[in-house]
Amino acid sequence: MPELPEVTVISEDICTLAAGKRVARAAAFRDDVTNVGVERFGKVLAGRTLRTTGRRGKMILLDFGDLVGVVHLVISGRVLRLPGWRVPDRIHTAVVEFEGGPVLGFTKLWLGYFDLYPPEEVERHPLISRLGPDPFSEGFTPEYLQEALRRRATVKSLLLDQSVIAGLGNIYADEVLYAAGVHPARKANTLDPGEVRKIFESTRRILARAIELRGTTFDSYHDAFGESGRYQHELRVFTRAGEGCYACGTEIVKLRVAGRGTYVCPSCQPL
Numbered sequence: 001m002p003e004l005p006e007v008t009v010i011s012e013d014i015c016t017l018a019a020g021k022r023v024a025r026a027a028a029f030r031d032d033v034t035n036v037g038v039e040r041f042g043k044v045l046a047g048r049t050l051r052t053t054g055r056r057g058k059m060i061l062l063d064f065g066d067l068v069g070v071v072h073l074v075i076s077g078r079v080l081r082l083p084g085w086r087v088p089d090r091i092h093t094a095v096v097e098f099e100g101g102p103v104l105g106f107t108k109l110w111l112g113y114f115d116l117y118p119p120e121e122v123e124r125h126p127l128i129s130r131l132g133p134d135p136f137s138e139g140f141t142p143e144y145l146q147e148a149l150r151r152r153a154t155v156k157s158l159l160l161d162q163s164v165i166a167g168l169g170n171i172y173a174d175e176v177l178y179a180a181g182v183h184p185a186r187k188a189n190t191l192d193p194g195e196v197r198k199i200f201e202s203t204r205r206i207l208a209r210a211i212e213l214r215g216t217t218f219d220s221y222h223d224a225f226g227e228s229g230r231y232q233h234e235l236r237v238f239t240r241a242g243e244g245c246y247a248c249g250t251e252i253v254k255l256r257v258a259g260r261g262t263y264v265c266p267s268c269q270p271l
Contacts, residue, residue, distance in 0.1 A: 002073050003058060004135065004167030005210035006221050006229065010079050011060045013224030014104065015053040017081060021098040022049045023064075028114065029088035035115040044116055045069075045096065057131045057166035061122065068122050074112035076220045080105050104224070131166040135203050140165070142193075142200045149188040149196060156184035157258035159199075168203065170260050171216055171238050176202045177264075178237045183271040184257045184264055209234070237263040 002010070026045040028034045034041045044067065054061040060079070062069030071079070082103040088095050094106040094114045106114055115125075123129060132148070133139035148164050149155065158164050159173040168176070177184050180198035182191065191199075215221055215229030218239070222228055236246055241254035241263060250267040 001058065001075050001169060002077070002215070002221055003169035003172055004055075004207055005172070005231065006215035007055050007058050007060055007073070007167070008211050009214050009223050009229070010073075011053045011055045014050075014060070014062065014079060017102045017224060018050050018098045018104065019052055020049065021100060022047060024097045024099045025085070026094070026096040027088050028094045029090060030093070033093050033109055033113055035113070035117075041094070041114075041116075050098070055167075056122075056128045057134070057162055058169070059128065063119075066118065068117050068119050070113075070115045070117060070122065070125060070128075071106060072112045072115075072127070073109070076108045076110070077112040078107045078220065078222060079224050080107060080222070080226055081224055108220075127162075130163050132162065132164045134166050135168065135207055140200075140204075142197045145200050146193060146196045149191055149199075151188050153188055154184060154257055155182060155186050155188040155191065155199075156260075156262060158188050160258055160260070165203070168207075170262075171235075172203075172206055172210065174238045174263050175206050175236060178269060179206060181268055183269040184262050185255070185271055237265060239263065 023045045026042045028038050028041040031037045036044055048064040048067060051063040051065055060071040082105045085097050085103050086092055086095060092105040092107050093109040097103045149158055156173055159168055176199060179202035182195055182199060210216060210231040213230040214223055216231040217228035237252050240252045243252050245252055245265040245268060248267045250265050252263055252265055255262045255264060
């Protein structure tokens, strides 16, 4: 699933390509792709100008003035600039053409969606309304994180909880905890203030670096221009099971924590 860095990159790419342009036509493949249904999707968007784009957690926001597109890519969804108009199908599940270009394909939204809401209803969206603070917001502080982690759950499960931190996912949670020297299976309420501060600082630093390198590509993620991200070349533990830790040489192991495949260095992250 695209996480905060990848969604940020895609959102900014859409803004670069289409901000200030009017929608010439739009169409969706199935009714479950959009909350307004196939018949209304194109009619509602046609003629509207994309003002800007944004992000809430792992969701892309498209500002059309008195209407906001909420795009959730979920597992394998992508947004790609297409060479020209094409009728939506099971791969290109929603297509939007702007006057003078570009044509954007919202692809593989098998579990995702491209919903349309009045601006005043966006914050009441069932997923957005439950989001915790964004890692780059003023509300995300060491003090906030200290309070949020005063629970007996594993630290990784809380970092993945979107009501605790919006946008953090499996890849970056593992990388953050490695950088902080904290085992993912530690009970969060056993962390001391110094460890919490390391998690806080690592979260912002790693996410910022991943955005700078335009995300992490394994198989499905590409930016809107079809290019791969580059952060996968800087991963310290994720997907490196059986390889030596860059810091100490200990073999990276793969565990199951919070129901997710989890990578850890047993020496650098003692339990």
